[in-house]
Amino acid sequence: MEIFKTDKIYETDGHCKNFEAEVLWCEENSDGMFDIILNRTAFFPEGGGQSSDEGTLDGQDVLFLRTENNETTIVHTVKNPIPVGKLVYGEINMKERFSRMQNHTAEHICSGIIYSLYGFNNIGFHMGQDEITMDFDGLFTQEQINNIEFLANEAVYKNVPVKFSFCKPNEADNISYRSKKKIETTLRLVEIEGIDVCACCAPHVSRTGEIGVIKILGFQKYKGGTRISLLAGERAFNELNKHFNNVKKITNSLSSNMNDICERFEQMQKELSEVKIAKTAAKQQYYSLLASTYQDNCNDNILFFDENATVEEMRFFVNLLMAKTTKICAFFSGLDGNFKFIAGSTGVDMTKISQALRTELHASCGGKTQMIQGSVCTAASEIYNFFENVLF
Ligand SMILES: [Zn+2]
Known part of the structure; x- marks a missing residue:
């Protein structure tokens, strides 16, 4: 194949959502679809942790995107052929793309802050369905994470420009920038003024204010370092709003207010544990009274059924009954077809009873x-x- 060079509009203009381009090449591929090469494109193929764009070419869905010839050519796969020489109209699904730009730029901001404050490197980045994750080769405290989040949002409020520049790897020797891998071809440097410079191929927002908000959702130890999960922009807003509404719902149902909800919850937990203690004491009293109604030295097996007893209650009662007889004392809790049980005896070998229950009643015990x-x-x-x- 002749080597075509695609002009990548997204490299300098992340906000370009529609464009006109000329078809340079069109060929059916082994899947019966058509691979199209254009002289220019705003479609970003997967790279730098960011997924490839969705959208249309002359109304046809772009099904796949890939790069060829050491990333100089971008190939768009569509269902039907488009004649070579035709001018086509491309349209990007900008809602999704903008969300990715917000989150990806947020990742650069956090990674830049972390590198300059703590010297840790970003060694992994994944934009997932529920959250984006960043992996670092160092460990953090909660206070440090809080500080990173505070400074990242401060960078958003400052609304600083995000600039792009290109240079050959040897020209970049005296520029300090972050990079996950050694780059042999032209470097594209993404600079967030005063915060970060990083080699990256993906589209980003033009100014940090477009990100809106950066929320760190959590962090955990991962492969000797740390994995931080976060959301930015509309995705962060939606996530925070979801939690806000949940807390509001709980607050309303408790007739409390949102500022006091944690204290109210702790108070309820305390009350609940007091109720549990009182319930256990009442149940023990009940089973003690019940046990006293059984005759001492009774000569029969004692079978007791209750719909809803806990294992502790069952064990407590069986122990009381075992003091009354050397026969078998068994407590079955539940309903026909589904019983839990505890059975004991001071005079009978219960392992034999266990075996018989398994054989005769298919019990699991x-x-x-x-x-x-x-x-x-x-x-x-x-x-x-x-x-x-x-x-x-
Ligand atoms: Zn990047």
Whole structure:
């Protein structure tokens, strides 16, 4: 193929959303679609952590974009052929592109601040569906993260220009810039005035004010360094708005106000734990009274059913009953078809009962000689029948 050089409009004008261009080459590819090369394009192919643009050429969806000839040629894939020599009208899905520019520029701002403050390098960048992530070769404290976020937003308020320049790698020797990889061809430097200079191929906003807001969502240790997740621009606003509405909903349902909601929540947690303690005490009292109604030295297995008892309650009651008899004491909690149980005995080897329950009732259970625990998916009547007729 003849080497075509595509003029990349997005390299100097990230806001160009429609353009006219001439078709230089059109050929059917192995998938039955058509690869188109234009003399110029505003379509950004994937690169620098940013996905490729979506949009249309003469109304046809651009399905894929790729680069060839060491990134000098951009190939657009469409469904139907377009004649060579034709002037086509290209249109970029600017909503998506602008959002990516906001987030990508925010990444440069944060990485520049982090490099100048702490000397850590950005070694990974991914623009995901829910958040964008940046990986650094160093560790941060919460205070440092807060500071980075504060300074990043300050850079937004200052509305400084984002400039682009091109130079050969050897011309860049005396320029200080960040770069993830060694670049052999022409360097495109993205400079955010006073904040960062970075080699990058992707479109960015023209001034930092266009970003609106930068929100760091979290950070965690990752491969010996740190992964920071963030959102910027409209995506950050939507995310923050979602959380705002959730907090508002909770606040309204508690008849509280948003400023006091954390204190209200802590107070509720305290009240809840007090209620739980009181409930446990009441339940223990109830089971103690209930246990006292069983005769001492009773000569029968004791089977007890309750719809909704906790494992702790079941164990508490079975232990009380085990003091009454050397036979089997079993507590089944749940409804027909789905019981949890705890069973114990001071006189019977419960591991044998466990085995019989597995064989006869397909229970899933296990434990020790004195006590077993498990679940069984059968009716209460089957359980009674097992203890009265099958077992002995
Ligand atoms: Zn970049």
